[in-house]
Amino acid sequence: xxxxxxxxxxxxxxxxxxxxxxxxxxxxxxxxxxxxxxxxxxxxxxxxxxxxxxxxxxxxxxxxxxxxxxxxxxxxxxxxxxxxxxxxxxxxxxxxxxxxxxxxxxxxxxxxxxxxxxxxxxxxxxxxxxxxxxxxxxxxxxxxxxxxxxxxxxxxxxxxxxxxxxxxxxxxxxxxxxxxxx
Numbered sequence: 001x002x003x004x005x006x007x008x009x010x011x012x013x014x015x016x017x018x019x020x021x022x023x024x025x026x027x028x029x030x031x032x033x034x035x036x037x038x039x040x041x042x043x044x045x046x047x048x049x050x051x052x053x054x055x056x057x058x059x060x061x062x063x064x065x066x067x068x069x070x071x072x073x074x075x076x077x078x079x080x081x082x083x084x085x086x087x088x089x090x091x092x093x094x095x096x097x098x099x100x101x102x103x104x105x106x107x108x109x110x111x112x113x114x115x116x117x118x119x120x121x122x123x124x125x126x127x128x129x130x131x132x133x134x135x136x137x138x139x140x141x142x143x144x145x146x147x148x149x150x151x152x153x154x155x156x157x158x159x160x161x162x163x164x165x166x167x168x169x170x171x172x173x174x175x176x177x178x179x180x181x182x
Contacts, residue, residue: 019156026144030165033137034083037168040130041090044097045073047126051097051119055104065103069096084166097123134168141165 052066072093076086101123104116145164148157156162 015152016156019153020160023144023147023153023157023160023162026140026147027162029140030137030144033133033140036133037130037137040126040133041076044093044123044126044130045077047119047123048073048093048097051100051123054113054116054119055100055107065096065099069093069100072096087166087168094127097127138167141167 048069052069056063056066072089075081076089081089101120104120144162147153148162148164
């Protein structure tokens with residue numbers, strides 16, 4: 001009888017350790033994926049002033065678009081936002097960047113500028129990298145949220161303070177189609 005108790009205790013301990021380690025690995029996957037998004041967003045933030053200054057000389061009437069982009073960038077760089085607040089502000093930058101490019105499309109001499117074309121290509125590459133990083137982040141969030149909410153791993157998750165994470169979702173304005181005329 002004692003052997004069954006020892007074996008049962010060993011199986012329970014192995015389950016507890018395995019579940020805990022699995023949750024830690026999934027939490028670290030979320031952190032890693034968020035870090036990948038962060039790196040690419042910083043690249044985009046570094047590109048914003050160059051794009052704004054390039055287009056600003058041609059389209060002075062679009063000052064509000066330029067100002068909002070720079071304000072959002074500064075708000076994020078302040079470091080005073082939680083991850084979910086930061087993701088919300090990042091989603092505002094995307095449409096602003098599309099608006100900036102659309103404004104630039106109205107100026108043939110700007111569209112043909114080598115400097116602007118290089119900045120636009122760089123922005124496109126960064127946006128693709130951000131998209132891939134967001135998919136990886138959402139996949140990692142899906143994994144940890146399933147573990148935190150599913151029985152019996154939810155018992156270990158609750159006992160050790162593991163929590164569900166927010167998905168990176170587009171806001172309602174970002175879900176619509178983007179019209180760019182060439």
